[in-house]
Amino acid sequence: MKVVINKDRGSRAASADQETKIDPSTELAAPDAEAVLAGAAEGLDLADAKAASPTEAELLKAERDQLLDRLARLQAEFENARKRGERERSEQREFVTGSVVEQFLPVLDNFALALKSTGSADQLRSGVDLIVKQMDEILQKLQVNPVPTVGEAFDPRVHEALGTVERDDLPDQHIAEEIRRGYRLRDRLLRPALVRVAHNPKQMSE
Numbered sequence: 636m637k638v639v640i641n642k643d644r645g646s647r648a649a650s651a652d653q654e655t656k657i658d659p660s661t662e663l664a665a666p667d668a669e670a671v672l673a674g675a676a677e678g679l680d681l682a683d684a685k686a687a688s689p690t691e692a693e694l695l696k697a698e699r700d701q702l703l704d705r706l707a708r709l710q711a712e713f714e715n716a717r718k719r720g721e722r723e724r725s726e727q728r729e730f731v732t733g734s735v736v737e738q739f740l741p742v743l744d745n746f747a748l749a750l751k752s753t754g755s756a757d758q759l760r761s762g763v764d765l766i767v768k769q770m771d772e773i774l775q776k777l778q779v780n781p782v783p784t785v786g787e788a789f790d791p792r793v794h795e796a797l798g799t800v801e802r803d804d805l806p807d808q809h810i811a812e813e814i815r816r817g818y819r820l821r822d823r824l825l826r827p828a829l830v831r832v833a834h835n836p837k838q839m840s841e
Contacts, residue, residue, distance in 0.1 A: 738773045742766060774818070782817035782828040784810045793817060795827040805833040 749762045774780070782793045789796065789808050794817070802811050810830045817828030
């Protein structure tokens with residue numbers, strides 16, 4: 636009995652086996668390539684994000700620029716406030732000066748009338764006395780008061796001694812004569828009174 640081998644059939648089987656055979660390396664190649672591409676894309680995204688985000692030096696520079704701009708604005712505001720304050724103080728001084736001078740203008744007018752007067756010496760003296768009283772009234776309205784002198788104890792804080800005179804009718808170191816009147820503005824001394832001080836020999840001997 637002979638065994639017949641069909642070569643074509645064997646060949647076809649071999650071909651089928653070759654066609655259906657799968658190379659494991661070929662199957663794994665595709666997923667690895669996708670992973671590599673995905674990783675590369677992710678790396679590019681990170682690089683782009685890093686390039687787009689500001690660095691620490693840029694942040695510090697921006698913060699410095701903001702602080703410098705704020706400082707310049709504050710300096711400008713301070714300078715404007717200083718100039719405005721000086722202008723307001725100057726206007727206030729002018730207003731106060733004007734209000735004071737305005738009160739003394741009638742006194743000046745009366746002095747001018749007195750100089751033009753053709754009356755007697757007594758009439759001229761009476762007119763000057765009235766002007767002095769008028770000035771005293773204005774000073775009192777401004778809270779400017781004379782420093783007490785004659786009969787008061789000598790006080791170097793408000794009195795300036797021009798000299799001494801012997802007087803036995805006044806206590807020693809008391810004011811005997813006023814040479815020039817002193818004035819106070821409320822509690823502030825504008826100028827001391829110029830006086831002569833009594834020297835009482837009797838009181839000193841006792």
